Amino acid sequence: MNRFDTALARLDATLHPPALPASDVAYALHDTSLGRLVVAVDAAGSLVACSYDPEAQVAERLARTVSPRVLRQPARLDDVRRQIDEYVAGTRRGFDLATSAVSATPFARTVLAALARVPYGATTTYHALATAIGAPRASRAVGNALGANPLVIVVPCHRVLRGDGSLGGYAGGLPAKRALLALEAAHLPGDALAAPR
Amino acid sequence: MSVGLPPFQQLVDDHWRDVARLAASIAGPREGNDVAQEAWVRALAAYPTLAHARNLRSWLLTITARTAIDAQRATGRTAGRRADVDAAAPVAAPSAELPDEELWAGVAALPERQRLAVLLHYVGGLAHREVAVALATTPAASRRLVSDALASLRVALGDAFSPEVP
Structure with missing residues (x-):
């Protein structure tokens, strides 16, 4: 502390952070019943992150793989957050979002593209997914790719189980995976009119 | 990208107060926020062109100083500076303000x-x-x-x- 600091300390209440224009990457923190998500879009509005990882880790990954101009600008994520809320509430079964898994390796992108074809309420296995991309012996690599899924929920890695029917792993923790599977099972198309069993 | 620049938001979170304080000290309490805002816009525009991630705080403060000077040259140095300091002083605690007003007027001169x-x-x-x-x-x-x-x-x-x- 010096003489200038003590004078400036009296101004502190009038100082505020900058309001920056839309830039290369905007992100927001989004709390859901499944856990806290970090969601991000690029300048074109494509979803580039939907992750359970901590804010600093996701922001650093985006800085490295998309652009260092990464800003926390929640207003640019309003549509993304609304769609996630609807999904978690069971009123939405698919996402109307452009996506870009830029931080994924080429192999992981192949896995994620195959996964995107697994419909709401259905499940598959690591082995079936490996077979679907023509690499039937790569179950473990498929599991690793899913573990690093940069777009959780939207790219439904929670729909992938072990061959014996057990849950396997999940970036958001097994309770979140269990909750997502239960959510989808409870909101299958047509079930709205089905009689309770 | 290969130079490992941190996400820009981290610079904002870590340094916005230092930038705002420097801007207020150079440009006066009233113009400080506008100067800081402009400095951040300039920094954001230039950020991807940086060759390394060292001394980012010093880089931001340098941009802030230059922005403050540019703003002052644009409006011309007027005798209004001192009046601005007076006008922007908080209403409360008048007795505590006097030494600061003298300090900022001395700095401005x-x-x-x-x-x-x-x-x-x-x-x-x-x-x-x-x-x-x-x-x-x-x-x-x-x-x-x-x-x-x-x-x-x-x-x-x-x-x-x-x-x-x-």
Whole structure:
């Protein structure tokens, strides 16, 4: 502390952070019943992150793989957050979002593209997914790719189980995976009119 | 991208207050926020072109100093500065404001390079080596500018003036 600091300390209440224009990457923190998500879009509005990882880790990954101009600008994520809320509430079964898994390796992108074809309420296995991309012996690599899924929920890695029917792993923790599977099972198309069993 | 720049938001979170304080000290309490805002916009635009991720704080404060000077040159140096300081002073605690008003008026009256040097050093916390980079001069010249500024402030504010807290 010096003489200038003590004078400036009296101004502190009038100082505020900058309001920056839309830039290369905007992100927001989004709390859901499944856990806290970090969601991000690029300048074109494509979803580039939907992750359970901590804010600093996701922001650093985006800085490295998309652009260092990464800003926390929640207003640019309003549509993304609304769609996630609807999904978690069971009123939405698919996402109307452009996506870009830029931080994924080429192999992981192949896995994620195959996964995107697994419909709401259905499940598959690591082995079936490996077979679907023509690499039937790569179950473990498929599991690793899913573990690093940069777009959780939207790219439904929670729909992938072990061959014996057990849950396997999940970036958001097994309770979140269990909750997502239960959510989808409870909101299958047509079930709205089905009689309770 | 290969130079490992941190996400820009981290710079904002870590340094926005330091930038705002430096801007307020150079441009005056009323213009400070506008200058800081403009400095951040400039920094954001230039950020991806940086060749390395070292001394980012010093880089931000240098941009802030230049932005403040540009803003002042654009509006012209007017006698309104002192009036602005008065107008922007909080209504409460009037007795506590007097020493600050004198300080800011004394700072505002300094020659531009002395003012930048003393504020970058004492408000920005930059070493003379970093002040020298910001002002495109040498560390020795930075030291001289700062000591000349302090001498002027002593004349303006009384012999007892010291940048250290009394």
